[in-house]
Amino acid sequence: MDFAYDARTEELREKLLAFMDEHVHPAETVAEEQRALLASPWDTPPVVEELKAEAKRQGLWNLFLPDAEYGAGLTNLQYAPLAEITGRSPQLAPTALNCAAPDTGNMELLAQFGDEAQKKQWLEPLLSGEIRSAFAMTEPEVASSDATNIETRIRRDGDDYVVDGRKWYISGAMNPDCRIFIVMGKTDPDGPDLRRQQSMILVPRDTPGVEVRRAMRVYGYEDHYHGGHAEVIFDGVRVPAANIVGEEGGGFAIAQARLGPGRIHHCMRLIGMAERAVELMCRRAVSRTAFGKTLAQQGVVQNWIADARVTIEQLRLLVLKTAWLMDTVGNRGAHTEIQAIKIATPRAVVDIIDKAVQAHGAGGVSQDTPLAELWAAARTLKLADGPDEVHQRSLARRELKKYL
Incomplete structure (x- = not known):
């Protein structure tokens, strides 16, 4: 089995990691400062438009769309590690790359089911980031x-x-x-x-x-x-x-086609959120002293960090397997795995972020770190695109069918 990323994925990963370090992470504080001065809290901070322009310039645009006519033409397996990187700054990075929900799912829907007039009127301006x-x-x-x-x-x-x-x-x-x-x-x-x-x-x-x-x-x-x-x-x-x-009466089928890629995109970004939480937890652990020792020397914190690393590696492999199956046998053939990652990833990432919050004490629930907002986003994904219990019910039925 070959777990290495292909050459194109590696090239894009390097560019995207540099883009995150040089542009996105420094813009996080700037965006909040600018938002406080906007006429409406729903207006876009100017720095976000600057990020979008830079992402376009670097060719980091519409990476999510596998249709080469409209997007980057990447497979799910190629896009997975890129989406993970954007998950480290989920408020800014997906928007900067025009890879943010719900636009991603809507663009996929229009590209697959829209007629030429609908694509011209709505898909094209969405692809360009105009609307x-x-x-x-x-x-x-x-x-x-x-x-x-x-x-x-x-x-x-x-x-x-x-x-x-x-x-x-x-x-x-x-x-x-x-x-x-x-x-x-x-x-x-x-x-x-x-x-x-x-x-x-x-x-x-x-x-x-x-x-x-x-x-x-x-x-x-x-x-x-x-x-x-x-x-x-x-x-x-x-x-x-x-x-x-599409056609009248086709809404349910279109919704299912739209939600499949959306679910795996969320799980990819969740892994990036978990990585950001672990990074923050480790930095906190080596710099904070309690009861005469750094947190990094406390056994319970060491356990949190070790368990988080094991969990992230497990989740990443399952998500990559799911992406590969979607590419090779289609969304229907990957149905079990899509449901498995949708169940496992938000549940585990919520716990990882929660431990990072705990390591930060009161600061973990404050606005001074991204952890509280990351936790809220991850917890919400136990509901979004279908609650855990619906996926568990369907997955269990599929397993039991083998024995009936």
């Missing part, structure tokens, strides 16, 4: 972990569709550059096939009847860099019938 987007699926009134529950209605009316519904935790919707929503709702709510009731439709943000009602916080954080998470009301929103993505 942002949002994916409107989750609803407050139903268990959205089961997508067949969705109640938003997409009703055909002549040459138009009319959209009515209430969504929340719609990532990216607070960003003033968010110009387009991809909305999932039911076009055939009484249809016999639960997985053919839903469709996806493109709704421009400025369409009458679209109301971005409020920002939803995540453990008290508003996640400004990703454009926040909003509650959005669609009240009699009328759009042309040509705005349907």
Whole structure:
């Protein structure tokens, strides 16, 4: 078995590591200082636009998209170690490289299922970083972990569709550059096939009847860099019938195609977050003294560090295996592994970050380190893209099927 990265991956890793050290990490403090001076907390700090321009200049742009016509043409296996590096600064690095959710999933969706007009109007400006987007699926009134529950209605009316519904935790919707929503709702709510009731439709943000009602916080954080998470009301929103993505009734299948790569991208970045936490924990351990010894000399802290290293190495191998399977046998063939990493990675990374917080004492829960915000992001990923329990249920069924 060959665990080495290929030549192109190594070249991009070196460039990206240098970009992180020279541009991204120094910009973290600058971005926060600039945000405090902005007219709106949802406006983009100028340093972020500088990072995007530099990333474009260095060819570190749209690395996530395997379609060479639109993106870098990297395989999942090639992209995995790059996404891990961006996870070390999850607020800045993915955005700087135009590799941030939800835009990544929306671009993949449009590239795969959009028609030529939809690609021209929405995919091209997303690829160039001129606009942002949002994916409107989750609803407050139903268990959205089961997508067949969705109640938003997409009703055909002549040459138009009319959209009515209430969504929340719609990532990216607070960003003033968010110009387009991809909305999932039911076009055939009484249809016999639960997985053919839903469709996806493109709704421009400025369409009458679209109301971005409020920002939803995540453990008290508003996640400004990703454009926040909003509650959005669609009240009699009328759009042309040509705005349907793919075919009517294809929304469930499109959602599954979109979520597969999204899940592995999250897990890749989580490993980078864990590496950042371990680095901070080790620096703290060698510099802080308690009860006459440095923390690095305390057995319990040594155990935390050792366990974290073992866990990260295990997770990385599982994620790389999953990426390889997605490249070789497709998302369906890698279904078990995609679910396995989605279960294992957030759970383990939350624990690693938590130990780093503990090592920092009160400072660990403060704004003076990135640890508290990293913890909130990692903990949220036990829910996002399907809660752990849904993946466990599906994975267990697949295992049990062998014995039935």
